Amino acid sequence: MRKAILERVSTRTFGKEVLSKKQIDEIKAVIDKYKGIKGPFGNSFEFTFNLNSNNEGKKQKIGFYGMIKNVPAYIGGVSLDTRNSIIDFGYLFEKVILELTTLGYDTCWLGGSFRRSTYRKKLAPNEVIPAICPVGHRADQRSFLDKRIRSAAQSHKRLPFGTLFQYFDEEKELEETTDSRFIDIMHLIQRGPSASNKQPWRFFVAEKHDVIYAYLERTEGYGIALGYDIQALDAGIALAHLEIGLENYDFKFDREEETKGVFFDGLEYIMTYKRAITE
Ligand SMILES: Cc1cc2nc3c(=O)[nH]c(=O)nc-3n(C[C@H](O)[C@H](O)[C@H](O)COP(=O)(O)O)c2cc1C
Known part of the structure; x- marks a missing residue:
């Protein structure tokens, strides 16, 4: 896919x-x-x-x-x-x-x-x-x-790579020079559709690329008139793109919903992906 x-x-x-x-x-x-x-x-x-x-x-x-x-x-x-x-x-x-x-x-x-x-x-x-x-x-x-809708939403554009993808442990944007397969997976997330092209997804990656954390940076006030959590759809789309990318390169990761150490102000934690330990 x-x-x-x-x-x-x-x-x-x-x-x-x-x-x-x-x-x-x-x-x-x-x-x-x-x-x-x-x-x-x-x-x-x-x-x-x-x-x-x-x-x-x-x-x-x-x-x-x-x-x-x-x-x-x-x-x-x-x-x-x-x-x-x-x-x-x-x-x-x-x-x-x-x-x-x-x-x-x-x-x-x-x-x-x-x-x-x-x-x-x-x-x-x-x-x-x-x-x-x-x-x-x-x-x-x-x-x-x-x-007109495409132009208002700037549908052909996406936020800069470094805004969407950063390292978890240090304040550093994910470099585009790391493992190209991994970077390609991140690009697949970046290509995702989102409501009004807000792209609220944020991903943090461990230094060794063996853990990926998915978050939402919600757009304040957005979607209130609709009366349901439209940006949760964007989060689901991003997870689908991440998993399709991982499968494409045969990277085995397991999902985990963590309860500690993943909560930060201004970001809503969604899910962690951890590289599966293979014998
Ligand atoms: C959850 C969601 C809801 C959307 N709702 C609408 C909508 O109501 N009307 C519309 O014209 N486009 C809608 N879109 C399309 C987005 O505007 C579009 O995905 C975005 O501008 C990026 O353009 P692209 O899909 O061509 O890459 C929606 C997209 C998503 C993911």
Whole structure:
């Protein structure tokens, strides 16, 4: 999935073609594959596939406030309204999106630009719809609004490498000259999508690169109007990219939720990855 991480880009302007039966089955098969699979905090989800049409039985066209054009279909899901469940949603939904990217589909994470009630009317009090994602094939040209959203979010840019990745024990940015495989993994995290391109993930690495600590540096006040923890999705996406990178280079790391020595002001601890001890 490394290639998919490098190729994925948010698409808000889709072509007018409808999906064929074969394509629909292909997308549904990816979703089915993720049924019952757990995220880093042990939550799993029943992602759904919906055609975006008024003619499909009772299915309703979803409202995108005019921001996303010609959506042929979309995937989505419901999560418990807790930080860790939303992190798991981000982690697993990103893997689905990357698999769809590998199959040649274009996508766009949507945490805000859709009418939630047209996706699911009845939710339990402790549930949220963290995001949905249109799936289809991009049009030849981006719409004016698509271009404007990309430019406002500076979607083609990422924060400097040294801001996102630092050493744990000393105040030093991770040097781009260390083991190139390790640096490539960090670049895969850096390429990740995030809500409004805020890139709230921060990673700290032990001197020997055998321990990696994942944190969130939250954007103050961001997402309050949405009423759920949207930046937890970003955290889950970053963990997915980290693990895809580690797997790509056959680096064996185990996850560990630590309870001591990892808490700092201004940073929210998420998860530690420790190099597995092999005989
Ligand atoms: C959790 C999450 C929520 C997002 N919500 C929206 C949204 O509501 N509307 C939108 O147009 N883009 C949304 N995006 C897309 C981001 O703006 C986009 O990922 C970012 O600008 C980087 O651009 P890229 O995906 O092309 O690399 C969201 C992305 C993420 C990860």
